[in-house]
Amino acid sequence: SAVISQKPSRDICQRGTSLTIQCQVDSQVTMMFWYRQQPGQSLTLIATANQGSEATYESGFVIDKFPISRPNLTFSTLTVSNMSPEDSSIYLCSVARRRSSYNEQFFGPGTRLTVL
Amino acid sequence: QKEVEQNSGPLSVPEGAIASLNCTYSDRVSQSFFWYRQYSGKSPELIMSIYSNGDKEDGRFTAQLNKASQYVSLLIRDSQPSDSATYLCAVIEYGNKLVFGAGTILRVKS
Numbered sequence: 001s002a003v004i005s006q007k008p009s010r011d012i013c014q015r016g017t018s019l020t021i022q023c024q025v026d027s028q029v030t031m032m033f034w035y036r037q038q039p040g041q042s043l044t045l046i047a048t049a050n051q052g053s054e055a056t057y058e059s060g061f062v063i064d065k066f067p068i069s070r071p072n073l074t075f076s077t078l079t080v081s082n083m084s085p086e087d088s089s090i091y092l093c094s095v096a097r098r099r100s101s102y103n104e105q106f107f108g109p110g111t112r113l114t115v116l
Numbered sequence: 117q118k119e120v121e122q123n124s125g126p127l128s129v130p131e132g133a134i135a136s137l138n139c140t141y142s143d144r145v146s147q148s149f150f151w152y153r154q155y156s157g158k159s160p161e162l163i164m165s166i167y168s169n170g171d172k173e174d175g176r177f178t179a180q181l182n183k184a185s186q187y188v189s190l191l192i193r194d195s196q197p198s199d200s201a202t203y204l205c206a207v208i209e210y211g212n213k214l215v216f217g218a219g220t221i222l223r224v225k226s
Binding site for chain 2: 094099101
Protein backbone atom coordinates (compact mmCIF):
# COMPACT_ATOMS: atom_id res chain seq x y z
CA SER A 1 0.00 0.00 0.00
CA ALA A 2 1.05 3.64 0.37
CA VAL A 3 1.15 6.16 3.19
CA ILE A 4 -1.11 9.02 2.19
CA SER A 5 -1.80 12.14 4.19
CA GLN A 6 -4.31 14.89 3.63
CA LYS A 7 -4.59 18.36 5.05
CA PRO A 8 -6.79 19.66 6.52
CA SER A 9 -8.60 16.68 8.02
CA ARG A 10 -11.72 18.78 8.38
CA ASP A 11 -12.88 22.34 7.97
CA ILE A 12 -15.95 24.48 8.31
CA CYS A 13 -16.17 27.20 5.69
CA GLN A 14 -18.45 30.03 4.75
CA ARG A 15 -20.45 30.13 1.55
CA GLY A 16 -18.57 31.81 -1.31
CA THR A 17 -15.09 31.07 -0.03
CA SER A 18 -12.54 28.55 -1.34
CA LEU A 19 -10.61 25.76 0.34
CA THR A 20 -7.48 24.01 -0.88
CA ILE A 21 -6.92 20.42 0.18
CA GLN A 22 -3.47 18.89 0.07
CA CYS A 23 -2.57 15.28 -0.57
CA GLN A 24 0.93 13.95 0.14
CA VAL A 25 2.20 10.44 -0.65
CA ASP A 26 5.28 8.82 0.89
CA SER A 27 6.67 7.70 -2.48
CA GLN A 28 6.34 8.56 -6.13
CA VAL A 29 3.16 7.44 -7.84
CA THR A 30 2.05 7.87 -11.41
CA MET A 31 -1.69 7.96 -10.85
CA MET A 32 -3.49 10.14 -8.32
CA PHE A 33 -7.20 10.73 -8.14
CA TRP A 34 -9.65 12.93 -6.28
CA TYR A 35 -13.02 11.59 -5.12
CA ARG A 36 -16.00 13.07 -3.34
CA GLN A 37 -18.26 11.25 -0.91
CA GLN A 38 -21.43 13.12 -0.11
CA PRO A 39 -23.24 12.35 3.14
CA GLY A 40 -24.66 8.83 3.10
CA GLN A 41 -23.45 8.24 -0.45
CA SER A 42 -20.75 6.24 -2.16
CA LEU A 43 -17.64 7.66 -3.76
CA THR A 44 -17.67 9.62 -7.01
CA LEU A 45 -14.56 10.39 -9.00
CA ILE A 46 -13.94 14.11 -9.51
CA ALA A 47 -10.78 14.00 -11.61
CA THR A 48 -7.49 12.33 -12.34
CA ALA A 49 -4.56 14.49 -11.29
CA ASN A 50 -1.93 14.36 -14.02
CA GLN A 51 1.64 15.33 -13.32
CA GLY A 52 2.83 18.00 -15.74
CA SER A 53 -0.50 18.51 -17.46
CA GLU A 54 -4.06 19.55 -16.76
CA ALA A 55 -6.25 17.26 -14.71
CA THR A 56 -8.82 15.06 -16.43
CA TYR A 57 -12.30 15.82 -15.09
CA GLU A 58 -15.29 13.53 -14.95
CA SER A 59 -18.70 14.48 -16.23
CA GLY A 60 -20.31 16.99 -13.93
CA PHE A 61 -17.05 18.41 -12.58
CA VAL A 62 -15.26 21.41 -14.07
CA ILE A 63 -11.87 23.00 -13.60
CA ASP A 64 -13.25 26.38 -12.55
CA LYS A 65 -15.02 24.80 -9.60
CA PHE A 66 -12.40 22.17 -8.69
CA PRO A 67 -8.95 23.31 -9.86
CA ILE A 68 -6.29 20.67 -9.30
CA SER A 69 -2.52 20.93 -9.21
CA ARG A 70 0.00 18.11 -9.47
CA PRO A 71 3.47 19.67 -9.33
CA ASN A 72 5.31 16.36 -8.76
CA LEU A 73 4.78 12.63 -8.31
CA THR A 74 4.14 12.78 -4.56
CA PHE A 75 1.84 15.76 -4.13
CA SER A 76 -1.47 17.15 -5.36
CA THR A 77 -3.97 19.78 -4.33
CA LEU A 78 -7.70 20.10 -4.91
CA THR A 79 -9.40 23.46 -4.48
CA VAL A 80 -13.12 23.72 -3.90
CA SER A 81 -14.02 27.17 -5.20
CA ASN A 82 -16.91 29.49 -4.47
CA MET A 83 -18.35 26.98 -2.05
CA SER A 84 -22.01 26.39 -1.35
CA PRO A 85 -23.65 24.09 1.23
CA GLU A 86 -24.01 21.46 -1.55
CA ASP A 87 -20.23 21.11 -1.52
CA SER A 88 -20.34 19.72 2.01
CA SER A 89 -18.73 16.31 1.55
CA ILE A 90 -15.74 14.22 2.32
CA TYR A 91 -12.98 14.74 -0.25
CA LEU A 92 -10.52 11.89 -0.71
CA CYS A 93 -7.37 11.49 -2.71
CA SER A 94 -6.21 8.11 -3.86
CA VAL A 95 -3.14 6.64 -5.50
CA ALA A 96 -2.80 3.62 -7.74
CA ARG A 97 -0.14 0.98 -7.27
CA ARG A 98 0.65 -1.77 -9.76
CA ARG A 99 -0.06 -5.33 -8.66
CA SER A 100 0.90 -7.91 -11.27
CA SER A 101 -1.61 -7.35 -14.07
CA TYR A 102 -3.80 -4.65 -12.55
CA ASN A 103 -3.71 -1.56 -10.36
CA GLU A 104 -4.93 -1.22 -6.80
CA GLN A 105 -6.06 2.09 -5.35
CA PHE A 106 -5.45 3.26 -1.83
CA PHE A 107 -7.17 6.18 -0.20
CA GLY A 108 -6.01 8.97 2.02
CA PRO A 109 -7.81 9.70 5.30
CA GLY A 110 -10.09 12.26 3.67
CA THR A 111 -11.02 15.88 4.32
CA ARG A 112 -14.44 16.48 5.84
CA LEU A 113 -15.78 19.79 4.55
CA THR A 114 -18.81 21.57 5.94
CA VAL A 115 -20.05 24.68 4.16
CA LEU A 116 -22.38 27.00 6.06
CA GLN B 117 -20.29 4.26 -17.66
CA LYS B 118 -20.16 0.98 -15.86
CA GLU B 119 -22.78 0.40 -13.18
CA VAL B 120 -22.13 -1.46 -9.99
CA GLU B 121 -25.07 -2.68 -7.93
CA GLN B 122 -25.09 -3.69 -4.30
CA ASN B 123 -27.85 -4.37 -1.80
CA SER B 124 -27.68 -1.48 0.65
CA GLY B 125 -28.66 -3.68 3.60
CA PRO B 126 -28.22 -3.60 6.45
CA LEU B 127 -27.13 -7.20 6.48
CA SER B 128 -27.23 -8.53 10.02
CA VAL B 129 -25.36 -11.69 11.00
CA PRO B 130 -24.58 -13.21 14.40
CA GLU B 131 -21.03 -13.30 15.63
CA GLY B 132 -19.18 -16.32 14.29
CA ALA B 133 -21.40 -16.70 11.22
CA ILE B 134 -20.47 -16.26 7.56
CA ALA B 135 -21.40 -12.91 6.05
CA SER B 136 -22.05 -12.97 2.31
CA LEU B 137 -21.93 -9.71 0.37
CA ASN B 138 -22.85 -9.55 -3.29
CA CYS B 139 -22.20 -7.18 -6.16
CA THR B 140 -23.19 -7.18 -9.82
CA TYR B 141 -21.73 -5.08 -12.60
CA SER B 142 -22.95 -4.08 -16.00
CA ASP B 143 -19.88 -4.10 -18.25
CA ARG B 144 -18.79 -7.49 -19.54
CA VAL B 145 -15.27 -6.29 -20.31
CA SER B 146 -14.53 -5.37 -16.69
CA GLN B 147 -11.35 -7.07 -15.57
CA SER B 148 -10.49 -6.03 -12.03
CA PHE B 149 -12.71 -5.95 -8.97
CA PHE B 150 -12.22 -4.68 -5.48
CA TRP B 151 -13.79 -4.78 -2.06
CA TYR B 152 -13.28 -1.89 0.30
CA ARG B 153 -14.30 -1.68 3.93
CA GLN B 154 -15.34 1.68 5.30
CA TYR B 155 -15.91 2.33 8.96
CA SER B 156 -18.10 5.24 9.90
CA GLY B 157 -16.13 8.48 9.66
CA LYS B 158 -13.14 6.79 8.03
CA SER B 159 -11.86 6.44 4.49
CA PRO B 160 -12.24 3.23 2.46
CA GLU B 161 -9.69 0.49 3.11
CA LEU B 162 -8.86 -2.03 0.41
CA ILE B 163 -9.42 -5.54 1.74
CA MET B 164 -9.61 -7.71 -1.37
CA SER B 165 -8.89 -7.48 -5.07
CA ILE B 166 -9.68 -10.13 -7.64
CA TYR B 167 -8.86 -10.42 -11.30
CA SER B 168 -9.49 -14.03 -12.33
CA ASN B 169 -12.59 -16.16 -12.25
CA GLY B 170 -12.94 -18.28 -9.15
CA ASP B 171 -12.11 -17.76 -5.51
CA LYS B 172 -9.38 -15.80 -3.80
CA GLU B 173 -8.83 -16.24 -0.10
CA ASP B 174 -7.05 -13.98 2.37
CA GLY B 175 -7.46 -14.86 6.02
CA ARG B 176 -11.16 -14.76 6.91
CA PHE B 177 -12.05 -13.12 3.59
CA THR B 178 -12.86 -14.88 0.33
CA ALA B 179 -13.65 -13.03 -2.86
CA GLN B 180 -15.52 -14.90 -5.57
CA LEU B 181 -15.69 -13.76 -9.17
CA ASN B 182 -17.97 -15.07 -11.90
CA LYS B 183 -17.44 -13.08 -15.08
CA ALA B 184 -20.02 -15.01 -17.07
CA SER B 185 -22.72 -14.02 -14.60
CA GLN B 186 -21.14 -10.63 -13.93
CA TYR B 187 -21.08 -10.86 -10.19
CA VAL B 188 -18.48 -10.67 -7.51
CA SER B 189 -19.02 -11.59 -3.88
CA LEU B 190 -17.22 -11.31 -0.58
CA LEU B 191 -17.49 -13.91 2.15
CA ILE B 192 -16.40 -13.11 5.67
CA ARG B 193 -15.96 -16.20 7.84
CA ASP B 194 -16.21 -16.18 11.61
CA SER B 195 -17.71 -12.69 11.53
CA GLN B 196 -16.73 -10.42 14.40
CA PRO B 197 -18.40 -7.26 15.72
CA SER B 198 -15.32 -5.39 14.46
CA ASP B 199 -16.36 -6.38 10.92
CA SER B 200 -19.40 -4.13 11.23
CA ALA B 201 -18.88 -1.51 8.52
CA THR B 202 -19.97 -0.53 5.03
CA TYR B 203 -18.50 -2.73 2.30
CA LEU B 204 -17.98 -1.10 -1.06
CA CYS B 205 -17.64 -3.04 -4.29
CA ALA B 206 -15.65 -1.32 -7.04
CA VAL B 207 -14.80 -2.01 -10.65
CA ILE B 208 -11.97 -0.59 -12.72
CA GLU B 209 -12.99 1.53 -15.68
CA TYR B 210 -10.74 2.77 -18.48
CA GLY B 211 -8.02 5.09 -17.26
CA ASN B 212 -7.78 3.11 -14.02
CA LYS B 213 -10.80 4.90 -12.62
CA LEU B 214 -12.82 3.15 -9.95
CA VAL B 215 -16.59 2.95 -10.18
CA PHE B 216 -18.16 2.19 -6.81
CA GLY B 217 -21.36 0.56 -5.80
CA ALA B 218 -23.52 2.21 -3.17
CA GLY B 219 -22.18 -0.09 -0.47
CA THR B 220 -23.69 -2.71 1.84
CA ILE B 221 -23.94 -2.05 5.56
CA LEU B 222 -22.91 -5.10 7.58
CA ARG B 223 -23.84 -5.48 11.24
CA VAL B 224 -22.36 -8.31 13.24
CA LYS B 225 -24.23 -8.88 16.47
CA SER B 226 -22.54 -10.38 19.50
